[in-house]
Amino acid sequence: MKILIAEDDMTSRLVLGATLKKMGHQVTAASSGREAWDALNQEHFPLLISDWMMPDMDGLELCRRIRAAQGARYTYIILLTALSGKGSYLEGLDAGADDFITKPFDEDTLVARLRVAQRILALHETLRIQAMHDALTGLWNRAAIVENLTHELDRARRDARPLGVVLLDLDHFKSVNDTHGHGAGDAVLKEAAQRLKSSMRCYDKVGRYGGEEFLVVAPGCAQCENVLTLAERIRGSIAAEAVDIGEQMLAMSCSLGAAVSSTHVREDAAAIIERADAALYRAKEGGRNRTELAPETPMATISQ
Numbered sequence: 281m282k283i284l285i286a287e288d289d290m291t292s293r294l295v296l297g298a299t300l301k302k303m304g305h306q307v308t309a310a311s312s313g314r315e316a317w318d319a320l321n322q323e324h325f326p327l328l329i330s331d332w333m334m335p336d337m338d339g340l341e342l343c344r345r346i347r348a349a350q351g352a353r354y355t356y357i358i359l360l361t362a363l364s365g366k367g368s369y370l371e372g373l374d375a376g377a378d379d380f381i382t383k384p385f386d387e388d389t390l391v392a393r394l395r396v397a398q399r400i401l402a403l404h405e406t407l408r409i410q411a412m413h414d415a416l417t418g419l420w421n422r423a424a425i426v427e428n429l430t431h432e433l434d435r436a437r438r439d440a441r442p443l444g445v446v447l448l449d450l451d452h453f454k455s456v457n458d459t460h461g462h463g464a465g466d467a468v469l470k471e472a473a474q475r476l477k478s479s480m481r482c483y484d485k486v487g488r489y490g491g492e493e494f495l496v497v498a499p500g501c502a503q504c505e506n507v508l509t510l511a512e513r514i515r516g517s518i519a520a521e522a523v524d525i526g527e528q529m530l531a532m533s534c535s536l537g538a539a540v541s542s543t544h545v546r547e548d549a550a551a552i553i554e555r556a557d558a559a560l561y562r563a564k565e566g567g568r569n570r571t572e573l574a575p576e577t578p579m580a581t582i583s584q
């Protein structure tokens with residue numbers, strides 16, 4: 281495990297560092313609270329073992345800053361303390377610490393506390409992953425796929441390489457639910473998700489955007505032709521075979537709106553989704569089971 285140590289006393293720091301390394305952990309050592317805070321801003325550490333008393337920024341202040349920053353991933357904090365008494369533990373807990381080890385520590389205690397930390401961290405990670413996925417289809421959920429799109433748009437802008445976006449909607453899905461029940465609707469959604477995943481390239485991402493709407497983020501699709509090829513492949517795979525809903529086989533198809541991110545206008549996730557959505561609307565109007573490409577963002581909208 282990656283562990284950050286914050287300890288101003290050199291001897292304690294070296295002893296703790298050596299003990300943790302001996303246990304097979306990857307250790308980064310900081311000699312002050314401030315140095316530890318800087319390290320945490322550079323990279324994620326699942327575990328921080330911090331001294332309480334340090335000159336420039338003490339352990340409590342470090343805890344408070346970490347909890348106030350609320351990164352996407354959890355940092356489990358163990359405070360090292362020579363202090364004892366209920367009051368100070370409570371103060372530590374209120375600041376955001378998860379556990380305490382009294383100095384001088386013995387190895388057994390350290391091993392036991394690390395085991396607890398690992399258990400809690402594994403649980404956090406499971407919950408974090410669950411929170412990003414749609415329970416029915418196993419795809420990314422709306423928040424996660426939109427966040428991915430935002431991230432990819434930033435990267436596309438930095439690298440000056442446009443990005444493809446496809447918004448798709450299953451045709452006549454409402455009638456599946458109305459005619460065959462929600463169980464059949466769920467079976468159709470699950471099958472659609474499987475077919476979507478299998479028609480993606482490894483660097484494309486797909487999420488469930490709404491009820492029967494899915495959003496595909498395709499970083500490799502620099503050109504309109506590429507994004508159209510991808511959209512058509514998805515359309516083909518969705519419509520390829522009827523879906524088994526138990527009592528019968530149901531035909532399935534989808535309509536798609538594709539868009540390529542602009543190279544001359546700063547466009548955010550909402551704006552490109554809106555263009556893809558307008559194209560999707562045209563695909564629906566045009567008879568469904570088809571793909572429409574969004575026109576490029578007009579040059580006229582460039583802000584002066």
Ligand SMILES: [Mg+2]
Pocket residue numbers: 287288289331332333334
């Ligand atoms: Mg100290």
